[in-house]
Amino acid sequence: MCHILMGIWHIMFLFCYLCITYNIRKMDQSFLKLISNSIRKNWKYPALSNYQGETYTYGDLAEHIEKVRFTLHSANLRQGDKVALVGRNSAGWAMNFIAIMANGYVAVPILHEFKPTSIHHIINHSDSKALFVSGSIWEDLDISELEQLSIVMLIDNLDVLYAKKKKLNKTHLADELFLKEHKYVLRFEDLHIHNDKPEELAMISYTSGTSGFSKGVMIPYRALWGNIYWATQIIPDLGPHQQVVSVLPMAHMYGLAFEILTELATGVHIHLLTKTPSPRIITEMFAKIHPWIIILVPLVLEKIVRKNIFPKLQSPRLRLLTKVPFVRDRIYKAIRDQLYKALGGKAYEIIIGGAAFSKDVEHFLHQIHFPYTVGYGMTECAPIIAYAPWDNFREGSVGKAVDRMQIRIASGNPYKEVGEIQVKGINTMLGYYHNEEATRESFTPDGWMKTGDLGVLDREGYLYIRGRSKNMILGPNGQNIYPEEIEDQINGLPLVAESIVVSRNDKLVALIHPDLEKIDAQHMTLTDARHNIQLSITQLNQELPAYSKLASFQIYEDEFEKTPKRSIKRYLYK
Numbered sequence: 001m002c003h004i005l006m007g008i009w010h011i012m013f014l015f016c017y018l019c020i021t022y023n024i025r026k027m028d029q030s031f032l033k034l035i036s037n038s039i040r041k042n043w044k045y046p047a048l049s050n051y052q053g054e055t056y057t058y059g060d061l062a063e064h065i066e067k068v069r070f071t072l073h074s075a076n077l078r079q080g081d082k083v084a085l086v087g088r089n090s091a092g093w094a095m096n097f098i099a100i101m102a103n104g105y106v107a108v109p110i111l112h113e114f115k116p117t118s119i120h121h122i123i124n125h126s127d128s129k130a131l132f133v134s135g136s137i138w139e140d141l142d143i144s145e146l147e148q149l150s151i152v153m154l155i156d157n158l159d160v161l162y163a164k165k166k167k168l169n170k171t172h173l174a175d176e177l178f179l180k181e182h183k184y185v186l187r188f189e190d191l192h193i194h195n196d197k198p199e200e201l202a203m204i205s206y207t208s209g210t211s212g213f214s215k216g217v218m219i220p221y222r223a224l225w226g227n228i229y230w231a232t233q234i235i236p237d238l239g240p241h242q243q244v245v246s247v248l249p250m251a252h253m254y255g256l257a258f259e260i261l262t263e264l265a266t267g268v269h270i271h272l273l274t275k276t277p278s279p280r281i282i283t284e285m286f287a288k289i290h291p292w293i294i295i296l297v298p299l300v301l302e303k304i305v306r307k308n309i310f311p312k313l314q315s316p317r318l319r320l321l322t323k324v325p326f327v328r329d330r331i332y333k334a335i336r337d338q339l340y341k342a343l344g345g346k347a348y349e350i351i352i353g354g355a356a357f358s359k360d361v362e363h364f365l366h367q368i369h370f371p372y373t374v375g376y377g378m379t380e381c382a383p384i385i386a387y388a389p390w391d392n393f394r395e396g397s398v399g400k401a402v403d404r405m406q407i408r409i410a411s412g413n414p415y416k417e418v419g420e421i422q423v424k425g426i427n428t429m430l431g432y433y434h435n436e437e438a439t440r441e442s443f444t445p446d447g448w449m450k451t452g453d454l455g456v457l458d459r460e461g462y463l464y465i466r467g468r469s470k471n472m473i474l475g476p477n478g479q480n481i482y483p484e485e486i487e488d489q490i491n492g493l494p495l496v497a498e499s500i501v502v503s504r505n506d507k508l509v510a511l512i513h514p515d516l517e518k519i520d521a522q523h524m525t526l527t528d529a530r531h532n533i534q535l536s537i538t539q540l541n542q543e544l545p546a547y548s549k550l551a552s553f554q555i556y557e558d559e560f561e562k563t564p565k566r567s568i569k570r571y572l573y574k
Contacts, residue, residue, distance in 0.1 A: 039188065042240050050356070066097075066186060072151070135154060218433050
């Protein structure tokens with residue numbers, strides 16, 4: 001009898017242990033706990049530096065969190081209220097973003113490139129009650145159109161620009177409230193961090209600024225945790241001894257997740273470019289800071305390779321030498337080392353994402369064994385969906401489904417037949433704010449999120465993107481034409497900088513922005529360039545299937561208008 005009772009006792013003990021362990025694991029899926037643990041461990045280490053400007057430690061970040069807490073509380077904001085944030089990349093931007101969520105509010109980051117009317121629209125649509133803003137943007141906003149705002153503060157120093165309650169109209173209100181509570185000294189034990197829940201709304205990220213196109217993506221804390229925890233596991237050796245350079249827009253999920261939040265969760269020192277990035281400044285920053293991980297959009301590497309490497313490889317001497325295997329390997333190694341050094345010479349990996357990567361540039365980087373990889377994601381997944389480390393990456397793919405995410409292809413044969421990419425997992429959004437219809441349309445009846453992208457899988461689970469479903473053109477005999485595939489070939493032509501393929505009167509037309517720098521360097525007129533592009537298009541048509549041949553092309557002297565992640569706003573050129 002005793003043996004039976006002991007057996008039952010052991011079973012009950014094991015059951016309770018498993019339940020407790022499971023609950024602990026669920027409780028540990030806290031984004032803000034990652035941040036607070038990092039602040040505690042790295043209190044005296046540098047967290048954020050404006051390039052050639054101020055540096056703030058993790059302790060300074062904690063102090064900022066408290067200042068924001070006192071100030072927003074004094075303006076009668078309650079947990080769950082929305083707080084908007086608009087300005088250029090800066091240490092202040094990053095600290096305010098963390099402070100908003102650390103105090104239980106919902107962050108609404110807004111791209112600073114948006115026009116005032118778009119910023120007004122997002123602030124109002126999101127029901128934001130407070131605003132952190134840079135001075136230059138605030139000058140162009142109209143407070144009479146933002147009646148629901150209780151308080152407006154400068155991003156960099158929390159100076160009050162506007163407050164409904166007259167007694168709060170004090171320039172240094174945040175400092176005054178902080179000193180009243182903490183008497184100059186803040187300890188980690190005094191820091192108040194919100195206890196986030198997995199399904200709780202953390203932020204609303206807008207995919208566009210205009211009322212006709214904007215969708216407020218509701219991102220829960222589980223999605224932030226899923227992205228950041230995953231990144232800390234796949235990027236080795238993150239810590240206060242490492243540095244990164246942040247040049248992507250922080251209001252966009254790609255740069256925010258992997259240049260800011262991952263680093264703040266691990267004690268890394270982040271250097272922020274506070275002005276418009278240029279190739280010269282970016283190269284200068286990489287050379288000085290030697291970043292451990294580099295996050296780029298394709299355009300940056302494509303420009304470097306096409307302008308500085310491809311022309312040299314076209315010289316008769318090098319073309320001849322690269323046909324000799326041993327010599328070719330030596331040449332490729334020298335190019336790889338030079339390119340790697342130009343990016344700081346220390347990076348564990350260069351991750352490309354945010355837009356389609358040119359096939360010819362990617363093939364070359366793969367040939368020279370450059371440590372790059374291409375990931376896949378979207379704002380609705382905060383953002384990561386697929387990835388593979390550079391030494392296990394397959395050319396042309398975007399990696400495999402990341403941990404806690406699944407991918408399926410909505411087609412009869414996902415390995416051969418192109419279909420919509422659908423995903424499920426911890427990173428997916430809650431839906432679109434104030435848009436139940438769009439939310440319903442974004443999910444299948446069995447709970448998979450529709451990405452709107454088209455692709456196929458291989459037998460090992462690597463994903464290959466074929467284009468956007470909304471961009472697909474139906475050919476004259478029912479063929480599916482993916483304009484991105486044709487554009488990739490056009491962009492490889494000698495005098496082409498970028499292109500868009502559209503359907504006009506049931507015929508394919510290429511809209512082309514020529515490489516004006518190359519044209520000037522070769523002392524050509526635009527008429528000469530147009531003639532040469534025509535010859536190239538004629539030759540390209542001989543290689544394309546009959547149903548995807550180009551009927552004509554048009555030259556656009558101005559660069560195509562782009563989103564902050566540098567993808568073309570195609571809808572403007574239909």
